[in-house]
Amino acid sequence: DAKTTQPPSMDCAEGRAANLPCNHSTISGNEYVYWYRQIHSQGPQYIIHGLKNNETNEMASLIITEDRKSSTLILPHATLRDTAVYYCIVSANYGGATNKLIFGTGTLLAVQP
Amino acid sequence: DAGVTQSPTHLIKTRGQQVTLRCSPKSGHDTVSWYQQALGQGPQFIFQYYEEEERQRGNFPDRFSGHQFPNYSSELNVNALLLGDSALYLCASSSNSGRKETQYFGPGTRLLVL
Numbered sequence: 134d135a136k137t138t139q140p141p142s143m144d145c146a147e148g149r150a151a152n153l154p155c156n157h158s159t160i161s162g163n164e165y166v167y168w169y170r171q172i173h174s175q176g177p178q179y180i181i182h183g184l185k186n187n188e189t190n191e192m193a194s195l196i197i198t199e200d201r202k203s204s205t206l207i208l209p210h211a212t213l214r215d216t217a218v219y220y221c222i223v224s225a226n227y228g229g230a231t232n233k234l235i236f237g238t239g240t241l242l243a244v245q246p
Numbered sequence: 247d248a249g250v251t252q253s254p255t256h257l258i259k260t261r262g263q264q265v266t267l268r269c270s271p272k273s274g275h276d277t278v279s280w281y282q283q284a285l286g287q288g289p290q291f292i293f294q295y296y297e298e299e300e301r302q303r304g305n306f307p308d309r310f311s312g313h314q315f316p317n318y319s320s321e322l323n324v325n326a327l328l329l330g331d332s333a334l335y336l337c338a339s340s341s342n343s344g345r346k347e348t349q350y351f352g353p354g355t356r357l358l359v360l
Contacts, residue, residue: 167348176250176336176351177289220288233279233302234338234349236288 136160137221142241145215151208153240155221158202163225166197167234168206170217170242177220177236180206211244218242248273250339250352258358259327267322267355271339277301278320279349280312281336289336295320296342324357332359 138156145151157166167182181188181195183204188195194207208215220239225232251270259265271278277296281289291304295314314320318339324331334356338349 169351174334174354174356176353177338179348179350182348233291233294233304234281234289235291236281238288 136164136223136235137237139219139221139237139240141238142243144243144245145208145211147213147244147246148210151206151211151215151242151244153206153208153219153221153242154203155206156203157221157223160201160223161225164223165225166195166201166204167222167224168193168195169220169222169234169236170215171220171239172217178217180219211242213244213246216242216244250337250350252335252337252352252355254355255353256356256358258360260360261327261329263327263359264323264325265327265357267324267335267337267357269320269322269337269339269352271318271320271337272350275339275341275350276318277340277342278314278318279338279340280320280322281338281351282306283334283336283354284330285333289334292322327359329359332357 168180169177171177183195197204218239253268279294280292283289293303294301298314309325311323334354336354337352340349341347
């Protein structure tokens with residue numbers, strides 16, 4: 134079973150920030166938080182991941198709470214092309230070896246014009 | 247730099263047949279994982295290959311088998327196909343080095359079993 138809980142759907146206005154929450158209250162010390170998204174019928178696209186510090190890249194920012202029990206993915210300026218299912222996943226990464234990713238049902242983000 | 251590639255893109259088989267799906271990892275990657283995604287669900291982990299050995303396996307029957315070649319490419323084989331095997335099959339590659347590595351997915355092979 135997935136170790137994360139996400140809302141099934143969210144709406145966001147185009148041009149505004151999209152904040153996608155994720156709860157992972159049973160996360161272990163060696164588990165990273167990963168975010169992927171999947172646009173209809175395509176392969177999942179990697180967005181960002183982190184262990185305990187906040188992370189930012191060209192796509193998004195990842196904010197992890199101090200107790201690591203929850204996180205938020207932020208898309209700073211959502212566009213219509215950001216409409217997708219967003220998956221939050223926790224997985225161990227043992228010294229470079231990538232563990233299996235256990236997907237839940239994700240959050241369907243609908244960006245509205 | 248080519249990403250993860252999969253072939254074929256679509257496939258139609260009948261019950262009882264066997265199928266082979268192929269995956270070429272991203273350049274520089276040595277680990278390949280396979281996932282099955284049924285309609286309306288998230289991907290489910292099938293197994294992972296590294297150094298031509300199956301390293302991890304999910305909850306899938308022995309009808310699902312795989313292989314990794316010396317060039318790191320991989321095949322997924324499914325025997326005795328069932329209607330329930332109809333799904334999008336995803337390959338993901340990663341590198342067994344570095345702490346910031348993650349898995350990158352291919353576009354998938356859509357299998358329909360009639």
